[in-house]
Amino acid sequence: MTITPKTIFTDVQAIRKTSPLVHNITNFVVMNNTANALLALGASPVMAHAEQEVADMTGIAGALVINIGTLSDPWIAAMFLAAQAASDKQIPMVLDPVGAGATAYRTDTAKKLMHQFKPGIIRGNGSEIMALGSQNAVTKGVDSASAADLAVDTAKGLSREHGSVLCITGETDYIIKTNDVIKIKSGHAMMPRVTGLGCTASALCGAFAAVNANLVQATAHAMAVMGIAGEIAGRNAAGPGSFQVQFLDALYRLSESDIQQHFKA
Numbered sequence: 001m002t003i004t005p006k007t008i009f010t011d012v013q014a015i016r017k018t019s020p021l022v023h024n025i026t027n028f029v030v031m032n033n034t035a036n037a038l039l040a041l042g043a044s045p046v047m048a049h050a051e052q053e054v055a056d057m058t059g060i061a062g063a064l065v066i067n068i069g070t071l072s073d074p075w076i077a078a079m080f081l082a083a084q085a086a087s088d089k090q091i092p093m094v095l096d097p098v099g100a101g102a103t104a105y106r107t108d109t110a111k112k113l114m115h116q117f118k119p120g121i122i123r124g125n126g127s128e129i130m131a132l133g134s135q136n137a138v139t140k141g142v143d144s145a146s147a148a149d150l151a152v153d154t155a156k157g158l159s160r161e162h163g164s165v166l167c168i169t170g171e172t173d174y175i176i177k178t179n180d181v182i183k184i185k186s187g188h189a190m191m192p193r194v195t196g197l198g199c200t201a202s203a204l205c206g207a208f209a210a211v212n213a214n215l216v217q218a219t220a221h222a223m224a225v226m227g228i229a230g231e232i233a234g235r236n237a238a239g240p241g242s243f244q245v246q247f248l249d250a251l252y253r254l255s256e257s258d259i260q261q262h263f264k265a
């Protein structure tokens with residue numbers, strides 16, 4: 001699979017043109033950041049988690065993003081209902097197993113969603129992805145305790161077992177389908193100092209999956225755009241506060257020449 005500035009920008013233009021609805025069941029911490037990132041990119045976000053409406057909402061969406069960041073039993077029930085609707089209607093689903101490996105509740109919930117629904121895309125940091133495999137990885141709350149490269153073999157196994165595209169983020173991002181690995185090296189060291197940029201990465205996977213049925217390419221494009229917007233934001237940011245604002249502006253303004261300048265595979 002070849003990822004080029006041209007393939008990346010083609011999907012960005014498709015998102016800007018069609019503004020796909022992305023249904024997010026996500027956490028309290030990042031709802032606002034991820035909705036703003038999707039809007040800045042050109043997609044149309046909705047956050048909805050009531051059991052009474054999630055199946056209907058997923059049914060009209062271009063993609064479903066399930067993020068277990070602040071889970072509780074009623075939310076988990078809603079996640080299963082939405083995932084079933086996505087599965088029935090062949091709507092692409094992204095799973096973000098936030099904090100898997102930190103508590104059994106998170107690890108078990110993420111594993112059940114993965115085993116039952118085989119999400120098109122699963123994105124997490126190194127220790128979250130390791131926790132989805134057989135390793136007893138430990139996650140430091142929601143922050144990774146392991147480098148992304150340590151999770152590559154686990155991700156290959158999970159992809160072979162479930163058919164999902166696995167995405168491990170960190171300084172280098174790895175996009176994995178069975179035994180094939182794409183690396184994306186664009187990014188900025190300030191990114192892990194802003195809460196929820198991993199959640200934003202997963203939400204952007206939803207937007208790209210809504211316009212590109214090739215989920216390997218969609219995931220790689222989403223990670224490239226994250227990294228490129230991060231590099232542009234990092235140029236002028238004084239710290240994590242202004243970085244967040246600059247990141248949204250960079251997503252909104254992203255041009256083909258920005259991509260050519262900053263894309264590092």
Ligand SMILES: Nc1ncnc2c1ncn2[C@@H]1O[C@H](COP(=O)(O)OP(=O)(O)OP(=O)(O)O)[C@@H](O)[C@H]1O
Nearest residue numbers: 125169170171187188189191195196197198199226
């Ligand atoms: N050291 C780094 N240098 C460059 N980019 C990074 C670095 N660490 C993370 N990133 C980028 O930050 C984004 C979020 O990835 P990260 O692995 O931090 O997610 P996460 O741990 O799930 O975050 P969160 O839980 O806060 O949502 C990705 O786009 C990734 O490429």
Ligand SMILES: Cc1ncsc1CCO
Nearest residue numbers: 027029069070098142196
């Ligand atoms: C900090 C935090 N805690 C639960 S979810 C979340 C957002 C980053 O994953």
Ligand SMILES: [Mg+2]
Nearest residue numbers: 098125198199
């Ligand atoms: Mg995360």
